[in-house]
Every structure is written in C-alpha cells, then in structure tokens.
Amino acid sequence: xxxxxxxYHPENDPVYVGLNVNKGIEQPEAxxxxxxxxxxxxxxxxxxxxxxxCEGILQGNRTILSRAVTLIESNKPDHQHIAQxxxxxxLPFSGKSLRIGITGVPGAGKSTFIESFGSYLTSTGKKLAVxxxxxxxxxxxxxxxxxxxxxxxxxxxxxxxxxxxxSSGSLGGVARKTRETILLxxxxxxxxxxxxxxxxxxxxxxxxxxxxxxxxxxIAGAGDELQGIKRGIxxxxxxxxINKADGDNIxxxxxxxxxxxxxxxxxxxxxxxxxxxxxxxxxLRKTGMSEIADCINDYFELVKDNGYFKERRSSQAxxxxxxxxxxxxxxxxxxxxxxxxNLDNLQQxxxxxxxxxxxxxxxxxxxxxxxxxxx
Numbered sequence: 001x002x003x004x005x006x007x008y009h010p011e012n013d014p015v016y017v018g019l020n021v022n023k024g025i026e027q028p029e030a031x032x033x034x035x036x037x038x039x040x041x042x043x044x045x046x047x048x049x050x051x052x053x054c055e056g057i058l059q060g061n062r063t064i065l066s067r068a069v070t071l072i073e074s075n076k077p078d079h080q081h082i083a084q085x086x087x088x089x090x091l092p093f094s095g096k097s098l099r100i101g102i103t104g105v106p107g108a109g110k111s112t113f114i115e116s117f118g119s120y121l122t123s124t125g126k127k128l129a130v131x132x133x134x135x136x137x138x139x140x141x142x143x144x145x146x147x148x149x150x151x152x153x154x155x156x157x158x159x160x161x162x163x164x165x166x167s168s169g170s171l172g173g174v175a176r177k178t179r180e181t182i183l184l185x186x187x188x189x190x191x192x193x194x195x196x197x198x199x200x201x202x203x204x205x206x207x208x209x210x211x212x213x214x215x216x217x218x219i220a221g222a223g224d225e226l227q228g229i230k231r232g233i234x235x236x237x238x239x240x241x242i243n244k245a246d247g248d249n250i251x252x253x254x255x256x257x258x259x260x261x262x263x264x265x266x267x268x269x270x271x272x273x274x275x276x277x278x279x280x281x282x283x284l285r286k287t288g289m290s291e292i293a294d295c296i297n298d299y300f301e302l303v304k305d306n307g308y309f310k311e312r313r314s315s316q317a318x319x320x321x322x323x324x325x326x327x328x329x330x331x332x333x334x335x336x337x338x339x340x341x342n343l344d345n346l347q348q349x350x351x352x353x354x355x356x357x358x359x360x361x362x363x364x365x366x367x368x369x370x371x372x373x374x375x
Contacts, residue, residue: 069163
C-alpha cells in the first residue's frame, strides 16, 4: 500500500487553540488495470467439471444446483456442452419425484397457493422444488423473476428450493429448459416438484407433457367462470381447485365448484382411469391443503397400480426427444450463413407482396438443403 500523502491543514496550526481535527483515513491505492485484474482474478468463480457438478448436485448442494441450472438456461455453446454432460451424469439418479403442474388464470393466486400448499407438503416431510416460470417481455426479453419475494415463507424453508426462470417466449410460458431442470432437481433429492406456469392458454400442453398431475386453479366471482376456460385445458386437468374460498366468498366458491363438477361429467373418461375432482381452498387461510394433498396421493396410487404412470413417463420422454429435434433443426437453419444472407432480401419482397410467403420459404429451404448437402 502506497504511503499516504502529507497534506498541510491550516486548522491544525497552534494559533487555532481548542480545535481538534481527526487525522482521517489512509488514502486507498490508485485504481489501475493491474489492480482491477488482480481483483477479478481473486473473485472469479471457480470453474467446475461436469463430474464435480454432478457430485455437488447428488450431495444436495443448492449453490451448485443453481449454477448447473444457469448453465442449462444459457444459450452459449460451451455452456450447453457441459450442461448436457451434467444431465447425462445425473440422469440415472432422476425420475423418482412426483411432478405436479399448476396453472390458472391471472389473479387466481397461484403464487400464494404454491406457498401455502408447499409449506404444508414440507411440514409432512416432503422435499419440495418449485420451478416458477416468469413471463418474459416480448419487447425487452426481460423478466422480473419475483416469485421468491412473493413466497417469503417458502423461500426460507430448509426443505424447499425455489427456482424462478424466464419463459423466454417459449411454448405455453414454459421455460425452454424446464424439463432438464426437473431432472437435476430430482437428482438433488427433491421428491416433489411443483411447476408453476404463466397462465391459461392454448399452449398449456407444454406443461402437461412434463408433469404427472395437472392442477387447474380457479376463482369464483369473476364473471362466467366456465366461459373463460377452454375445453382443452379442462380435459387436461386432473383436479380443479377453486381458490379464495373464505369469508363472504365461500358460497360463491361452492357454487362455482358445483358448476365445474357438472361440466366435467360431459368430458370423455380419462386414459388414466382417474375421475377429475373439484375442490375448494383458501390459500390465505391455508384451508383445504391436506384434502388437496390426499387427492393427489390417491391419483398417484391409482396410476402406479394400473401402469399408467410408467406409460405416461415413457410417452413424455419420446415427446421431448422430438421437441428437441425440432428445436435443433430450427436453430441450425437460422444460424446457417446462406440463410442469414438471403433472409432479409426475401423478407423484403414478401413484405412488398412481390413474392408469396410460401414461395419465399420454399426457396430459402432449398438453398439451405443444397448448402448442407454439399458438406
């Protein structure tokens, strides 16, 4: 450390009797490129190997788990390479959890419900992982990722792990890498997973294709309840829960539950053999949580006994194989240099209606296939 410069202070002159001035602090070292480099080198995160990541995850190290999930969500090729190696090493230790998808209209109280229900599950000895999908802005591509602030009690629970992730504009608001994150959480020892989605939409099949149980959260007193729910969502739901059944709203919640029960009778029987249930709860008062947990346990007992659980998991694995193929083909197509060179020009002539969109697409595809055929 360089010696402090001596500065003359006139107020310290003996003339000024009775005035004491503190010496002050020692001046810090001047900032330069070398000192910045040493600081960054000292504070740089230690890079781990895939084996070290896997060991940390299997030991339940949440810091290493979070770093591995960040690698999975990254689009950098080197990050993706090590992420896939981590997944491959953890795969034999996954698959032992119960995967529960939770969706509902905006304002249904999904985050509050997850905190209340999750706290109940951990109180019964469950190790819970919550994958909360936060909607990404179409303009800035950013996300607030505020689920931990909305789940204060659960975020401080030693038996719970909350991982908010941006949806990145992916299908149904489900983060592109959520399925791989599920596998890592299972390898880390979490036996129950709650996957919260952005909200009800036509692409909710993306959630349905990665969970074992699908819970639809609804509220009463929001107009025509049944009118706002698409048939496809209702057919996928294994249980419908009417939230906010407390105070003056209890009667409306019970009436809404009856309406849903009548509507569900009109749908064809489920392949699982399970009859969808309709229940009420209050996330605020934490009532109805044990009944919902019992309902979910009954479902898992049924589907494991009749073989549907294993069959569904196998079907989902095949589905995600094809989804991954589609994603890689699309990425490879748009990253092709010949495609990038011709895309803007074709987009322009299509905008000016000089060429049909179908003809332009066919031309671009032919250029792409000819280019990769030469390699």
